[in-house]
Amino acid sequence: MARLVSLIGVPHDPTLPIAARLRGEGKAPPGALPALDCFNELRGALAEARPDMIVMAGSDHLNQWFFDNMAPFMVGKPSRLKGPFPSEAKAWGLEGCDLPVHGALARHILKQGFEEGVDFAFSDEFVADHSFTIPLNFLRPEHDLPVVPLFVNLLAPPVPPGRRYAAVGSAVRSCIESFGEDARVALIVTGHMSNGVGGPGMISNMTEPESAWDRAMWARIEANDVDDIVRHSTWDQLYAAGNGTPGFLAYVLAFGAARGVPAGYRKLVATTAQPACAFLAWDETVLNGGAA
Amino acid sequence: MTRYALDKVLWNYAREPAFKAAFDADPAAAVANRELSEAERAALTARDLRAIFTLGAHPFLLYSFSIAVNGGWSMEMMMDYVARLDGLELGDIET
Numbered sequence: 380m381a382r383l384v385s386l387i388g389v390p391h392d393p394t395l396p397i398a399a400r401l402r403g404e405g406k407a408p409p410g411a412l413p414a415l416d417c418f419n420e421l422r423g424a425l426a427e428a429r430p431d432m433i434v435m436a437g438s439d440h441l442n443q444w445f446f447d448n449m450a451p452f453m454v455g456k457p458s459r460l461k462g463p464f465p466s467e468a469k470a471w472g473l474e475g476c477d478l479p480v481h482g483a484l485a486r487h488i489l490k491q492g493f494e495e496g497v498d499f500a501f502s503d504e505f506v507a508d509h510s511f512t513i514p515l516n517f518l519r520p521e522h523d524l525p526v527v528p529l530f531v532n533l534l535a536p537p538v539p540p541g542r543r544y545a546a547v548g549s550a551v552r553s554c555i556e557s558f559g560e561d562a563r564v565a566l567i568v569t570g571h572m573s574n575g576v577g578g579p580g581m582i583s584n585m586t587e588p589e590s591a592w593d594r595a596m597w598a599r600i601e602a603n604d605v606d607d608i609v610r611h612s613t614w615d616q617l618y619a620a621g622n623g624t625p626g627f628l629a630y631v632l633a634f635g636a637a638r639g640v641p642a643g644y645r646k647l648v649a650t651t652a653q654p655a656c657a658f659l660a661w662d663e664t665v666l667n668g669g670a671a
Numbered sequence: 672m673t674r675y676a677l678d679k680v681l682w683n684y685a686r687e688p689a690f691k692a693a694f695d696a697d698p699a700a701a702v703a704n705r706e707l708s709e710a711e712r713a714a715l716t717a718r719d720l721r722a723i724f725t726l727g728a729h730p731f732l733l734y735s736f737s738i739a740v741n742g743g744w745s746m747e748m749m750m751d752y753v754a755r756l757d758g759l760e761l762g763d764i765e766t
Contacts, residue, residue, distance in 0.1 A: 440731055440735075441682060441729065441731060441732060441735075442686075445679075445682055446675055446678060446679075446766045464686070466685055466686050466735070466739070469743060470735075470738050470739075470743055470744045471744060534729075534731060535729070536764060536765050537765060575730075576730070576731065576734065577729075577730030577731040577732075577733055577734030577735075578724075578730040578756065578761060579724075579753065579756040579757065579758070579759045579760075579761070580761075581734075581749065581752070581753050581756075582749070582750070582753050618761060619761070622730045622731075622761050622764075623730075623731075
């Protein structure tokens, strides 16, 4: 049976790859450096976990999935995961990715998900938007592992309440652990802390890097009070903290997959360079009942 | 409710070069066959970001539209965008 050997939660802010390029020239905004350092540390943590494949839960910023056909949760099973979209590459100068999809694991998650109570939609033409390509390029720049992309709706309301995201996280873990191959699997999720990208509060982090919402939610994360995290994770509560804040629901999925075990790695980066970023990681020992 | 049609114009503009070219040449003609309210049609054809936001467009679509109008993202473009939305509250964006 397969084993979950790494669980990682990271942001996907498209200004971070720009900052990473500028860092090489000594021109990166100082406020971006702590986030880049976290990505470097977690790249190391992922390498140490020696995964054979990656399951990645990200979103889609109304690039492929639109209001004409919107699923809350979806398994992608194209033969290769390619992205990002041309409009994103143009807007941000993003590098692409083109990775093999682990079709057997994707199909297992889809079918076993039904048994676990999650009716995933599926797509054989799934395209990765920047929420997939940015974390994958930061965390596994070798591009050497097959992936399974999971879409979670983080920005097109209505969306399910937080408890459903937690339940999906737990179900995905069950699906990984019942996969018949003797494989080491990493689960990466990507989302947001408070942000108002596209809204009137878009640059509030420039004057208030850590909002009252960030402080309150981070305190719940530090206390590993998952029930309280879930209770505060409905669309209305998150949207009130900034129109992009429902992106936090991806982290709720990670807490569901962690099943109550606290993250061994927890860093909140709140600077004026970009909206607040959460970096969380659970290693193999912590995930599988060992000491933190 | 016609909010979906409003969102779709923003979505088409940011993703489809042919639609963008048509809209840039003659916005009224480009959205003539869309099921929009008069307020939505007027806001779109004037590229009035504040009015489009107030009508309940999805903020991310409006921002993508604005980035496409600008030909790409820049700090100046973002600051101008935020200034145009100054003082507005978040509202319902369900379609």
